[in-house]
Amino acid sequence: MNMKLFTVNDEFDWRMKVFDTIPYPALILTPDKIIVSANRAFLEKKQTELENVVGKTCHRVFYNTDEPCSPAICPFSKVIAEKKWQSIIRRVEYEGNEEVWVDRMFSPILDENGKVKFIMECVRDVTRVITLEKRSIRMRQFLDKVIQSSHNAIVASDMNGHILLMNQAAEDLFGFSMEEAIRTKNAENFYPSGKAKEIMKHLKSEDFGGKGKLFASRIDVINAQGETVPVEMTGAIIYHGEEEVATTGIFYDLREKIAGEKKLKEALIQINRSEKMASLGQLAAGIAHEINNPLTGILLYANLALERFDKADPLRKYLTSVIDGTERCKDIVKDLLAYSRQTSPAKETFQINSLIEQSLTLLRDQKRFLNINLVKKMSDDMMLIRADKNQLIQVIINLTMNAIDAMDRKGTLTFRTYRNKPHRKVYIEVSDTGCGIPEENLSKVFDPFFTTKGPEKGTGLGLSTSYGIVKENGGRISIKETSSRGTTALIELPFYTPDEITAVS
Ligand SMILES: Nc1ncnc2c1ncn2[C@@H]1O[C@H](COP(=O)(O)OP(=O)(O)O)[C@@H](O)[C@H]1O
Ligand SMILES: [Mg+2]
Structure with missing residues (x-):
């Protein structure tokens, strides 16, 4: 070239x-x-x-x-x-x-x-x-890791609500992936209607943690399933100089905390109830013993006196009232003795379905069953339990009587049995289509002597006795559901597996 x-x-x-x-x-x-x-x-x-x-x-x-x-x-x-x-x-x-x-x-x-x-x-x-570029990439990656590793859900959006960033916890809490949220969501979709605007107003105000900040407050957010989730939220506006460029929200899911608090409250109620029942039980046992003997005497002599009167004698009426009243006292004493029963349960192994059958056999001929539609939804699964059968029959009878009273003797009474194998539990439900239990009574129905049935009809010992019995047999009893459409009482008992039975026998 x-x-x-x-x-x-x-x-x-x-x-x-x-x-x-x-x-x-x-x-x-x-x-x-x-x-x-x-x-x-x-x-x-x-x-x-x-x-x-x-x-x-x-x-x-x-x-x-x-x-x-x-x-x-x-x-x-x-x-x-x-x-x-x-x-x-x-x-x-x-x-x-x-x-x-x-x-x-x-x-x-x-x-x-x-x-x-x-x-x-x-x-x-x-x-x-x-x-510099590498350092800034490393820094960004590090910040990203800090954000991702947070247990709190973090969401950032621009001033129009378009999502810019969500960490893993936010994806879990809201149920959207960040990509999906960026494409299809606005921050408004994360709150109940009108709430996002209110939060923005608070953020811009001086009164809720200072301008551009929002101190922790308890609010509800809405997840992908449309469920309301209670959270504690803090928020901030991100500024670029004077300009507002984005907002961030940090959310702490309160569901576990609330569930824990509820459990604790329930446990305290249970302890309280057990203590009350124990002391009342001792008292009741003492009184019942003392009263039982004189009552037997009154009944005996009143009946003897009745025989002496002429059929037409007007005084017979009074004596009959004395006898009826005394009979009722004896019933109450019997309930009290059952309530304060101090013997330990006599355990045998049986299918829970047989429990329902035997209770019903005892009740069937009663007049109060006349207008009741009886439904049985019994599982065919193996549901053996080891418990005091006679005591549990008493519980089923109590629940059945309550159900019939609540329905004013007409309606549908349903017995249901089922099991949860992994949890090793069997369940009995007694449901009625009755008046339901008002919210304010729910915490009291298992209390001894709590009754809404008036002095002539209820002793208020049915559910408290049942509570004690089920507990003694290793189970739990509760009101599963109640509304103006009816009530479902639930008994939960531990089940026995066949190999354990072999081991025991
Ligand atoms: N199935 C039910 N439906 C509505 N209320 C009920 C039901 N079971 C119980 N209750 C309420 O609980 C109270 C206590 O029940 P219990 O301990 O059996 O006492 P009692 O039946 O003697 O009143 C009842 O008086 C009633 O108010
Ligand atoms: Mg009752």
Whole structure:
């Protein structure tokens, strides 16, 4: 190739002077990668003279080899083919082990026919830029990890409510992936209607934690299933200078905490109830014993006296009242004794379905069953329990009587049995279509002597006795559901598996 070597002294091309003053190393090369000129910055960097580089290939000068660099690291052929500048950023090790990054830019210089005649290569040290960029990426990744690792749900959105970011806990709480939320949701969708606007108002006000901040408050959010979830929320506006650019919300799911508190409250009520029942039980047992003997005497003598009166005698009426009243006292004493019963249960193994059958056999002929529609939904699963059968029959009878009273002796009475194998529990439900238990009585129905039935009808000992019995047999009794449409009482007992039975017998 007819090639003229340019030097800074060539007057014909002032452009060479420009080239020479470029503050970073630059070369001019032929399309064959032969250096035709190098600028001052290059020579200073390499600490060499122009004569030592001109005429040599760039790979010889840079890497001291006759092997041209691969297109992967040298875009030379691409520049020639496309006649457009290309740049490539690479890590090089110039000085020791220090990390140095250079941006090599290749620009084509075309001849009058539009062909690439020369290529100018500029080498810029971009170590600082790259290091900063890498540091900022690392920082971003670290911040991302901090946000992701938070147990609290974090959501950020722009000032129009478009979601910008959600961490894993937020995805779990709301039930959307961040991508889905970014595409299809607005922060408003996360709250009950009108709440998002109220939060924004509070955020912008001075009165709820200061301007741009919202101190922790208990609110409800709405998840993907449309369920209301109680949370504690704190919020903030993110400013860029004076400008409001985004908002963040941090949410703490309160469901577990609330459930825990409820359990604790229930446990306290139970302890309270047990204590009350224990002391009342002792008292009742004492009184019942004392009263039982005189009552037997009254009944005996009243009956003897009755026999002495003539059939037509008006005094007979009074005596009959005495006898009825005494009978009722005896019933109450019997209930009291049952309530305060101190014997330990006599355990046997049986199917819970037989419990319902036997209770019903005892009750069936009663007049109060006449207008009751009886439904039995008994599971065929193996449901053996080990318990005092007679005591539990008494419980079923109590629940049945209550159900019938609540329905005013007409309606549907349903017995249901089922089991939960993994939890090793069997269940008996007694449901009625009666009047239900008012909210304010729910905590009292298991209390001894609590009754709404009036002194003539109820003793208020049915449920409290049942409670004690079920507990003694290792189970629990509760009101599962109650409303104006009826009530379901639930007994839950531990079940025996056949191999345990073999082991026992
Ligand atoms: N199935 C039911 N439906 C409505 N109320 C009920 C039911 N079971 C119990 N109760 C309420 O609980 C109270 C206590 O019941 P219990 O201890 O059996 O006493 P008693 O039946 O003697 O009143 C009843 O007086 C009634 O108010
Ligand atoms: Mg009762």
